[in-house]
Amino acid sequence: MLDYELICAKVISVARLTGNFIRKEAMSFDRNDIEYKGFNDLVSYVDKQAEKQLVRNLKKILPDAGFITEEDTPNDTSKPFTWIIDPLDGTTNFMHGIPTFAISIALYQADEPVVGVVYEINRGEMFSAFKYGGALLNQKPIRVSEISHLKSALIATGFPYYQFDQQAAYMNLFGEMMQRCHGLRRIGSAAVDLAYVACGRFEAYFEYNLNVYDVAAGAFIVQQAGGQVFNFSGGLEFVKKRELLATNGLVSAEILEIMKDKFKS
Numbered sequence: 001m002l003d004y005e006l007i008c009a010k011v012i013s014v015a016r017l018t019g020n021f022i023r024k025e026a027m028s029f030d031r032n033d034i035e036y037k038g039f040n041d042l043v044s045y046v047d048k049q050a051e052k053q054l055v056r057n058l059k060k061i062l063p064d065a066g067f068i069t070e071e072d073t074p075n076d077t078s079k080p081f082t083w084i085i086d087p088l089d090g091t092t093n094f095m096h097g098i099p100t101f102a103i104s105i106a107l108y109q110a111d112e113p114v115v116g117v118v119y120e121i122n123r124g125e126m127f128s129a130f131k132y133g134g135a136l137l138n139q140k141p142i143r144v145s146e147i148s149h150l151k152s153a154l155i156a157t158g159f160p161y162y163q164f165d166q167q168a169a170y171m172n173l174f175g176e177m178m179q180r181c182h183g184l185r186r187i188g189s190a191a192v193d194l195a196y197v198a199c200g201r202f203e204a205y206f207e208y209n210l211n212v213y214d215v216a217a218g219a220f221i222v223q224q225a226g227g228q229v230f231n232f233s234g235g236l237e238f239v240k241k242r243e244l245l246a247t248n249g250l251v252s253a254e255i256l257e258i259m260k261d262k263f264k265s
Contacts, residue, residue: 004130007061007107008115012126014057015103015119018050018087022103023121026094044095050087054105058083065107070213082108084216089118090189104191106216116217116224118195127195127221135198135225144227144248145200153203153251154182156193160209166263170208173262180258190244194218197246198225204251206259208232208243215244222246232259 025046047070055073058065066076068084076082083105088094090101099122107115118127127142129135135142147153155177160167178184185202187193191214193205198221219229219238228249231241234256238244245255 004114005133008128008130010061011105011115011117012128014054015105015117018053019103019119019121021053022046022050022088047088047091054085054087068213080109084108084213086191086213089191089214093188098188100187100189100192102189102191104213104217106220113216113220116220118191118217118221120192120195127198129221129224135221137199142199142225144198144225145203147203147248148250150181150251150254152182154185156185156187156196156202156205158186158190158207166208169262173259176258176262190214191218194222194246197227198222204245204247204255206245210242210244212239219246228252230256232263
């Protein structure tokens with residue numbers, strides 16, 4: 001059996017090293033270096049170089065593991081262990097000089113997460129979790145909040161930038177949530193949103209059109225911090241359905257009731 005705690009510690013070191021590179025590049029980034037992978041889907045040399053660094057150093061930890069990544073690394077899920085990484089979650093924020101972006105790294109054993117690390121670079125906050133080990137922020141234990149009613153909850157969300165077929169229902173959901181909760185926030189990094197649920201800053205976070213590398217680490221950290229993660233119907237297949245609701249577990253029922261009403265078609 002692998003020592004998940006030791007692997008997590010090594011992943012933290014890898015994330016911190018690449019975070020130093022991203023922080024340095026953020027100080028002089030030129031928007032002329034922006035590339036487009038698709039409509040509103042941005043990338044830069046920083047994303048690509050960060051991914052190369054992460055892959056190179058993660059291979060040293062588990063040489064035989066496969067990868068699922070956002071950028072150029074060939075995906076390979078045929079191995080017993082798989083790294084799922086987003087080298088720069090919040091790329092649009094990074095490119096516009098908005099200081100919320102993160103590195104997201106998860107390790108899966110078969111279909112089960114065993115390690116998750118989210119490094120929010122600007123505040124130097126390292127969120128981490130490993131199987132049986134709970135969740136940590138800069139090596140101190142964290143838990144989800146104890147707010148039990150939606151009226152007192154601060155909720156995070158995200159805006160889809162393609163596939164707008166559910167936009168009408170989504171906007172109706174926003175309207176309802178605005179009237180029912182303490183406030184809605186849009187930070188621009190799914191990994192950070194999830195980390196903030198894990199440490200109790202948000203009571204919940206929801207978004208759709210998400211990819212596995214956006215949420216693999218953060219969702220695991222939420223679960224290890226005592227929270228819950230669903231799709232919009234209350235099922236557990238949030239990766240496959242590409243829609244996610246993460247909560248402290250105490251406001252789940254209220255939010256799911258609203259979601260099921262707005263997305264009942």
